[in-house]
Amino acid sequence: MKGREKAIVVADIIDNIRRVFQAVNEYSKKAERETGLTGPQLWAIKVVAESGPLKVSELARRMYLHPATVVGVIDRLEGRGLVSRMRSREDRRVVKIELTEQGKTLIVNAPEVAQGLLVRGLETLEHEQLLRMSVDLERLVEILGAQELPPKLLLSSEINLPGRSVPK
Amino acid sequence: MKGREKAIVVADIIDNIRRVFQAVNEYSKKAERETGLTGPQLWAIKVVAESGPLKVSELARRMYLHPATVVGVIDRLEGRGLVSRMRSREDRRVVKIELTEQGKTLIVNAPEVAQGLLVRGLETLEHEQLLRMSVDLERLVEILGAQELPPKLLLSSEINLPGRSVPK
DNA sequence: ACCAGATCGTTTGTGCTCAAATGTTTGGTG
DNA sequence: CACCAAACATTTGAGCACAAACGATCTGGT
Numbered sequence: 001m002k003g004r005e006k007a008i009v010v011a012d013i014i015d016n017i018r019r020v021f022q023a024v025n026e027y028s029k030k031a032e033r034e035t036g037l038t039g040p041q042l043w044a045i046k047v048v049a050e051s052g053p054l055k056v057s058e059l060a061r062r063m064y065l066h067p068a069t070v071v072g073v074i075d076r077l078e079g080r081g082l083v084s085r086m087r088s089r090e091d092r093r094v095v096k097i098e099l100t101e102q103g104k105t106l107i108v109n110a111p112e113v114a115q116g117l118l119v120r121g122l123e124t125l126e127h128e129q130l131l132r133m134s135v136d137l138e139r140l141v142e143i144l145g146a147q148e149l150p151p152k153l154l155l156s157s158e159i160n161l162p163g164r165s166v167p168k
Numbered sequence: 169m170k171g172r173e174k175a176i177v178v179a180d181i182i183d184n185i186r187r188v189f190q191a192v193n194e195y196s197k198k199a200e201r202e203t204g205l206t207g208p209q210l211w212a213i214k215v216v217a218e219s220g221p222l223k224v225s226e227l228a229r230r231m232y233l234h235p236a237t238v239v240g241v242i243d244r245l246e247g248r249g250l251v252s253r254m255r256s257r258e259d260r261r262v263v264k265i266e267l268t269e270q271g272k273t274l275i276v277n278a279p280e281v282a283q284g285l286l287v288r289g290l291e292t293l294e295h296e297q298l299l300r301m302s303v304d305l306e307r308l309v310e311i312l313g314a315q316e317l318p319p320k321l322l323l324s325s326e327i328n329l330p331g332r333s334v335p336k
Numbered sequence: 337a338c339c340a341g342a343t344c345g346t347t348t349g350t351g352c353t354c355a356a357a358t359g360t361t362t363g364g365t366g
Numbered sequence: 367c368a369c370c371a372a373a374c375a376t377t378t379g380a381g382c383a384c385a386a387a388c389g390a391t392c393t394g395g396t
Contacts, residue, residue, distance in 0.1 A: 009295075
């Protein structure tokens with residue numbers, strides 16, 4: 001009767017999932033100490049950096065966050081002079097977020113976010129192992145019933161790294 | 169040259185990791201609507217329910233949270249009459265948290281937390297698949313450098329489910 | 337030209353999370 | 367006995383996250 005073993009393996013898996021959660025959080029806090037920016041702030045400024053001027057709603061969409069949350073983040077980034085708000089002339093409802101010169105200089109020597117670490121680590125794996133892991137994670141997603149969660153967004157924009165290294 | 173394919177698989181993996189994060193959050197919010205309690209509140213009350221009266225610090229440790237955070241959660245649970253604080257007589261610095269009768273009745277028909285869903289789903293998998301997934305997640309943890317994160321706590325208390333179902 | 341409805345950014349209110357500071361109690365040590 | 371360091375819970379302050387409500391603006395239909 002291998003029910004017992006099974007339970008142990010399940011426990012291991014849950015433990016490791018927890019560790020992944022923890023690690024991502026910890027990593028975000030580490031970046032905080034190095035740049036003076038918090039994780040979300042760094043994330044936001046990176047998205048703006050690589051996708052030009054963005055509407056607030058568009059930025060929120062790319063970060064999977066509520067617009068109301070993003071407004072606060074922008075407030076603080078603007079307070080530090082790293083980004084600036086610009087009302088659009090075609091549609092005066094929208095506000096475009098863009099980097100200031102100060103923001104551009106900061107971005108070049110900002111540390112990687114957790115995703116970067118993850119991407120680089122995964123790239124060192126064999127192709128077969130990658131496929132395996134992809135399948136397994138898909139199964140996990142299936143268990144959680146989260147197949148369609150990010151409704152086919154082009155979230156690749158934040159993670160895709162064409163050839164080799166330097167996702168920065 | 170399969171560098172391109174590799175990047176695609178990596179992107180898929182990252183996507184699915186994100187989905188797992190999202191799903192756990194969403195799930196916590198769903199529980200919120202069904203019980204009137206937030207995710208952390210429900211989590212805290214479940215831990216107290218199965219591990220008897222607990223010190224604040226002990227509860228914080230089991231939830232991987234800062235004591236200051238737990239104090240706020242307890243405040244709100246106490247405000248709803250679900251738990252009660254009791255100063256220890258042996259050591260008057262410590263405060264024991266225990267369920268009220270109202271809390272006990274709530275706990276029996278409270279919905280599963282995300283972990284429960286995960287555990288039940290994993291249990292339906294083949295033993296081989298479980299081992300595979302365990303190995304893969306371990307690799308993920310390794311990439312994140314999070315091997316020793318939860319410093320060998322008896323966190324099993326929240327997840328172990330000896331024989332079959334009923335992690336509740 | 338007007339009005340109903342949608343969209344956009346923002347504000348407000350509640351809760352979670354941590355770091356740092358505070359106050360209390362305990363257990364030693366001089 | 368007096369003092370002091372450690373342990374404990376709490377408070378305070380800052381940031382993040384969302385729901386709900388709001389004012390301003392744009393759009394489509396009449």
